[in-house]
Amino acid sequence: MTWNRIVFSLVLAAGLLLAPCRPAQLAAKETCLSQGWPQDKSDLKPDPALTFGTLENGLRYVIMPNHEPKGRVSLQLNIQSGSVQERDEQRGVAHYLEHMMFNGTTHYQPGAMVEYFQSIGMAFGPDSNAHTSYDETVYQLMLPNSEEQTVSKGLQLLVDYAGGALLLPKEVDKERGVILAEKRERDSASRRVYKKGIEQAFAGTLLAQRDVIGTEEVLKKADAALLRQYYERWYRPDNMILVAVGDAEPAALQKLISQQFSQLKAKTASPACIELGKVAEQGLEAFYQHEPDLGHTAVSIASVWNAEPEMFTQAAALRRLKEYAATMLLDNRLQRIVNSKDSPLTSASFSSYKMLPQFGITSLRVQTDAGKWKTSLELLNSTLRQALTAGFPEEEMKRVRSKLLSMLKEQVQAAASRKSDDIAAVLISDLNSQEVVLSPAQELELYGPMVEKLTAAELSEVFRSLWHERRLVKVSGTAELLSDKNGTPEAQILAAWQAAEAAELKPWEQEQAVDFPYLPPPAPEAKVAQHTAYEKIGAERYVFSNGLILNLKKTDFEPNEVQAVVVFGKGSLVQPKPGLNVLAQFFIPESGVGKLDQEQLNTALAPYSSKVNFSIDENSFQFRGKGLSSETELLFQLLHTRLHDPAFRADAFERVRRQAEQFYAQAQSSVEGAMEFKGESFLAGGNLRYGLAPWDMVKTLTLADLEGWLRPAFKDEPLEISVVGDFDKEQVLRLVSKYFGEERKGGQQGADEKIIFPSGKKLAEKVVTATNKALVAVAWPTDDFWNITRTRRLNVLAAVLNDRLRKQIREELGAAYSPYVYNQSSEVDPGYGVLRSVVMAEPGQADRLAAKLKQAGADLAAGKVTDEELKRALEPSLTSIRDRIRTNDYWLDNVLIGSLQHPERLEWPLTIQSDFAAVKAEELSALAAKYLQPDKAAEVLFLPEKK
Missing domain, CATH: 3.30.830.10 (Metalloenzyme, LuxS/M16 peptidase-like)
Structure with missing residues (x-):
């Protein structure tokens, strides 16, 4: 629950970041690579459940025992470099390289890796994945069991990622289409607004120039040699942290890690420091971005500054706690404004955080209608000025104090149910932020007394310290501002802001405290x-x-x-x-x-x-x-x-x-x-x-x-x-x-409706959009939900088709980033279900891909599901089921809810594992022949049309 992590979650919820960045890192004098552990330079002690170690080659590792999901182990390899480590001619290479790890390594020829891990019960995506951000690349494995052979194989793969990528020229060329497809698929109005915001706020720095996905120019000509330059420079054991969390003995994991990773060696000299540049720290600037596809108008005021790295000590922890509490105070005010009568706002958020070690940004952002941008800007201005001038009263502090204490106590109570992969991700986030990793109990012990002592006066002062001299005022989205007698759009925004600054400031009106519960229990009680x-x-x-x-x-x-x-x-x-x-x-x-x-x-x-x-x-x-x-x-x-x-x-x-x-x-x-x-x-x-x-x-x-x-x-x-x-x-x-003792006499009845699937029909329409991508779907009618044996097998059949499309559409053609297939059987409409395949595509390829999807279904209907295909589809499902049945959500949603009307639900837990395990390839072939015939398919194509 470290405050920095919480702030990042708020920022992500506001749609401002793609992935969290490293807020602070202390560089050793002789290298720009981080060394040692945050606790080495702190008066705080880490979670005693953690085992820390460093190999002779500089690779660091952290191990933590954890028992949820039962019997599984999460392995995550953190490369402490991302897009800001790229040179100009490498823009996009860090992310490209992440993709290439799945296309051939020392122990896995191209195409073999995913299939092997599927065969032992790992799903591509949920259990084997990776991500790249500005300053980190993380590879994630969620192993299906904690047996020594499985863990050893998982570590071997991470060693391959760390130093054994083949980077075959043929595979680099094949993956190019996938990368470009991902770039296209991720394009959206909100993404364009985010990207432009980063470029404007951090102008003059590498952060503004290093969009993680890269530039199309570099992506289209990147070759194996360019990728290898980055790989050998930054993928080095002294720039990595391995995290292992799960249901295994730490000593056994420590032994395996040493055996596997000690062989790694750096292939180049330690890289020189990256000069990221400096942001301007003074002045008032306006920015305007017309983006009608956003659907709303966003108005924001931000402050950007150059930051200094810091050690995570008790004093730093107290300061971050105060900053987070101050953030909560203003955010509470914003939500009250949004929810007030006749408010021009439809949502609002406030955040303050670090972007990389060098930069900080504080941002107040609201969402409104196009015609209300000026009113919203005035409201934003007055809300900020009220907090800066008058601060916050103690009455508002009570709510924040009680919520913080509640969060800390809840963490302790729920500690035993944390999932291993979630813990591993938090460990990497904390370590990349140079924060000492604390247990929930330690956080309560540390922060609890601090929270009790917080005062509104000191939080008011901390809030003021979050606002630096440079101010950025931005209007983006649906508001269409044209240059006129009042000047450019930017001039109009500045004029509106300055008018708001000059307006009379009314004091904030404090809301009265309220109590809950207020309803008396009904009478009489039920028996x-x-x-x-x-x-x-x-x-x-x-x-x-x-x-x-x-x-x-x-x-x-x-x-x-x-x-x-x-x-x-x-x-x-x-x-x-x-x-x-x-x-x-x-x-x-x-x-x-x-x-x-x-x-x-x-x-x-x-x-x-x-x-x-x-x-x-x-x-x-x-x-x-x-x-x-x-x-x-x-x-x-x-x-x-x-x-x-x-x-x-x-x-x-x-x-x-x-x-x-x-x-x-x-x-x-x-x-x-x-x-x-x-x-x-x-x-x-x-x-x-x-x-x-x-x-x-x-x-x-x-x-x-x-x-x-x-x-x-x-x-x-x-x-x-x-x-x-x-x-x-x-x-x-x-x-x-x-x-709940009252009598109830209702009894709603739904009308019987016959759903007719549009077999053989096609829906093709244009969508007016600035985003150049198409959606292609091919679907087949299946059946309703209540024959559970059939439904389970339809789900496995969908997994088989999904795997075929992954190989055909993504790996062989490079035409899409993430084709997906799923079956959805109705619990309400008799006989109705749909198995669909979907891809996001380059518009000119839409018809071709629709034909490919339809043909894939036809091939499955006319041919046979092989035992190998069944195993690759079924084993990850069995792993998922073992995890799923050990959750409260499963017992609520899949068993108890609706069990009076459908008592068969109460039998499903007894058969779910054995029934899935008994699925035969010939059963799936029979279902494919029944449901996936070409004449039953329906096509859906949505193509972009420029405004």
């Missing part, structure tokens, strides 16, 4: 009328006197945590007007509850971990809650209040409608969005329950429509409650009886 134990799966069902159903499954997968889901009604199946389900899922959380709006509720719940979300399934409404076991009653109070005292606030509806309009505007300017708006309903014979309803329909919906649909369901529909996790059964029985 248990019937109890059934399902001993084979360790679950129970209670039927109460009022008809309520309670399903229980006690687990130890996530110690000290509990999940509860209240299911009722028929969901999307009975929506009276298309699009209501879209608005409702955003509206209910935004509107708060009867006596508290959403911000008041957030304030009241700040000291707690419990949270409740609302969702609409294809055949039900759901309130899903999660929290610490110690908060079980609070969790049920939240569920009770959400259900019994829903709010239908007009201002919240207007805000959600504007958010939806902006979302639709952005989505309608992309081929991916077109698939949601038109492609999904096309594959469902025009039924608008599939995909997203058109905006022309959604914009006509009213608050009365929404309330008329939801309120009766909330009030009258019978309830099924499922609880899974580390709970006290008697307490749960008492709480369900206490809070």
